[in-house]
Amino acid sequence: MKSEKLLFFVLFFMVLGVSAQNLHTQANAASIDNEANTVTGWTTNNRAIATSSAVNPFAGSFSISVALNGSTGGYAGYTFTAVVGEVYDISIWAREGNLSFRPAFANWSGFSNFSTTAITGSNWTQYTWSLTATTTSPEIRVYAAPWSGGQAGTEVLIDNVSITLQGSGADTEAPSAPSNLTASGTTTTTTNLSWNASTDNVGVTGYTILQDGASIGTTNGATTFNVTGLTQNTSYAFTVTASDAAGNVSAASNTANVTTETAADNQPPSAPSNLTASGTTTTTTNLSWNASTDNVGVTGYTILQDGVSIGTTSGATTFNVTGLTQNTSYAFTVTASDAAGNVSAASNTANVTTETAADNQPPSAPSNLTASGTTTTTTNLSWNASTDNVGVTGYTILQDGASIGTTNGATNFNVTGLTQNTSYAFTVTASDAAGNVSAASNTANVTTDTAADGESPSAPTNLTAANTTNTTTDLSWDASTDNVGVTGYTILQDGASIGTTNGATTFNVTGLTQNTSYAFTVTARDAAGNVSAVSNTANVTTTGTGVVDYTSENANLATVDWNARDLFANRNVGIGTTNTQGYQLAVAGSVVAEEVNVKLQVNWPDYVFENSYNLPTLEEVEAHIQANGYLLNMPSAAQVEQSGIDIGKMNAKLLRKIEELTLYTLAQEKKIKALEEQNKKLESISQKIAELEKAMEEKR
Structure with missing residues (x-):
């Protein structure tokens, strides 16, 4: 063999x-x-x-x-x-x-x-x-x-x-012996083995566990093993060997000697009996019961209040319960235990209701009363809860010292039926079941909102002009009325705003052109921005100059030195024409000058940059062009052909358009910058997405 x-x-x-x-x-x-x-x-x-x-x-x-x-x-x-x-x-x-x-x-x-x-x-x-x-x-x-x-x-x-x-023969080298074999967690039938891993020239593939020299199991490389099926109160000797893929087996590890435990006492005591309560007060009661029996011996009792342990005894069959709440029901039971930790079934239940003590202590005052969400007729109150020796049952809400409602414990209240633009003082008190009332909370002062004003003032009436000169006139009118109040007036000259007042019903117009007709109107406004219809129109024509020196009788006299003397005329002057068409100076032909200084009699359009200026929207400008064929607030070709142009007025009108274009350009520049910032953020996000896609592709 x-x-x-x-x-x-x-x-x-x-x-x-x-x-x-x-x-x-x-x-x-x-x-x-x-x-x-x-x-x-x-x-x-x-x-x-x-x-x-x-x-x-x-x-x-x-x-x-x-x-x-x-x-x-x-x-x-x-x-x-x-x-x-x-x-x-x-x-x-x-x-x-x-x-x-x-x-x-x-x-x-x-x-x-x-x-x-x-x-x-x-x-x-x-x-x-x-x-x-x-x-x-x-x-x-x-x-x-x-x-x-x-x-x-x-x-x-x-x-x-x-x-x-490549080029190798069989692996003939055995792994090293496992070391430091130990046993832990030993019970009556099990123990846990662990050891230090073996080493091998190629690699350890598993371990064999031996009990008293006989194999009882293997692992695929794990260095722990749970041994089961042992006999209580018995000694065993465990060893472990390691093996590799070629089947080489190591020497045995050190021996781990184990003695299993003796089976514990698993028989619980009998349930305590005849549990009763006596001497119950508002906060205490005394429990007593008949002792349990056990095959080895009862070591103590656990007292349970509504199913939760509140204490133990070391064998005594009485227990004083404290810390109860007055006028409250409780259910008590008791269990017995032995030295092995076996616990009996619960005893019978002793139901107890504590006594009620006279309550004369009021709750604490509610705190941190605040109001929120106030409208024209409502507000929401909230506060921190009060405390009480027994329990808070509700709160009373007071408005200017008078009760307006209660809650059954909620710490918030919605107040309704208030009057707009009115001040109120709110407080809250707490009460308990005995009728004790707390001191008042802090005061929450509230002023209701004013209802939104959607009603425009009435149109100003009886607009008149007085004291008109060649460049000025004084306007006056009767005041408008409003449901809330008029805050000011806007004065319009030929339909364009030339100024405002903060409530005054008079306005001095300046910068007019002599011998020129104007149409003035006025509108009223209120604090909500509502604007009235326009007033009646006050038509004004400014006066002429009044200097008289030149007449037709001396126009061609040889004694008149036109080269060395000043020329003064008390009527209109025509050069190359006898029809001045009502103008003070008419020239039939070209005019050349080294410098022309126009003393403006118009309102210079710096008002465009005032906050009150109503800048037309581009949509309004486009609509006007489409409807009329020329710019808003500019003369048409037909008007120029018929009446010509006033250089001062035209320059003012052109400057007005330049200033409006400046405002449009500034607004557009802000939008461009905002879009550039958004574009930068989108480019950054796009770059991050591209980097993530590249990283994901590389991982693949």
Whole structure:
């Protein structure tokens, strides 16, 4: 018999010496030496499913199928234990499935010189590599389809996977012995073993646990083991050995000696009986009961109030309960326990209602009374709750010292029926069931809102002009009326605002042009911005100059020195024409001058930059152009053709348009800057999205 065993081991090691060990160790459908109808050892990402397939395997009865469960990037991977720097020969047979899209061996990790290898054709083909390990856990991956393309069901099959250490013979070196074996948590039938890991030249694959020299279990590398099925009050000797993939077994660890515990007392005492309460007051009661019995001995009792433990005794069968609330019902029970921790069933229930004490203590005053959400007729009150020796039952709300309502404990109240623009003082008191009332809270002072004013003032009446000169006139009118109050008036000259008053019903107009007709109107406004209809129109024509020196009788006299004397005329002057058309100076022909200084008799348009100026919207300007064919507040071609233009007035009108354009430009510049800021933020967000997409693509 001994000679047969010796022969077996000689043959075994001879075989190991001539062929390298296959590191594809799991029993699965692609294993050469240990085929099984499983995919043990192979894992997939969430884009693929690996299954055992019996359809046209390369060898044996099964191969492994890797199929997409989505549309892209599904793979299966296999990780094995390697030595960094060692070269491994890897051989895998593969073929395309019935539905395929560019399968490949790709993205292997833990190797220094691997490159993607495409899998082509429906016939089984061998693919081989000689790769150097860069980690102790390199991974092989087979993709059913690349990250772009494929569909659910796209398939690739692999078989006869072989992984061997290049140029090596069998691993004959056993792992080191496990060390520091200890036992903990020992009970009557179990104990927990733990030890320090062994080391190996290739790698430890598992441990065998021995109880009194006989194997009772293994681990796949874990250094802990839970021993069960032991006998109480019994001694055991435990050891552990380590093994590697080649089957080499280490020497035994140190011995962990264990003696199991003796089975505990698991019989609970009998339930206490005849639990009664006596001497109950407003806050206390006395409990007593008949003692329990036990197979070993009762060690104490637990008293429960409404199911919750409130105390224990060390064997006494009485207990004084304190800290109760007056006029309150309680349910008491008692349980017995023994030294082993066994607890009896609960005793009968003793129901107790404490007495009621006379309550003459008022609650504390409510605090932090505040009002919010005030409108024209309502406000919301809220406050911090009061405290009481027994309990607050409600609150009374007082408005200017008179009660307007109560709550049943709520600390908020909605006040209604108030008068707009009126001040109120609110307080709150708390009360308890005995009728005790607290002091008043702090005062919350509230003034209700004023109702929105949507009513315009009446139009000003009886607008008249007086004291008109060649450049000024005085306007006056009768005051407008309003439901709230008139805050001011706007004076309009030929329909355009030339000024305002803060309530005065007179206005001095200046800057007029002599011998010119004007139409004045006035509107009233209130604090809400409501504007009245226009008043009646006051038509005004300014006076002329009145200087008289020149007459037609002396116009052509040789004695008149036109080169050296000033020219004065008390009527109109015509040069090259006798028809002045009512103008003080008419020239039939061109006029040349080194300088023309126009003394303006008009309101210079700096009023455009005043806050009260009503700048027309661009929509209003466009509508006017479309309707009339010329700019708002400018003369039309027909008007110029008929009446000509006043240089001073026209310059003022042109400046008004320039100033309006300036305001439009400034507003547009603000919008452009705001859009530029928004664009910068969008560009920043776009750049971050691009960086995230790039990072995600790189991870793939």
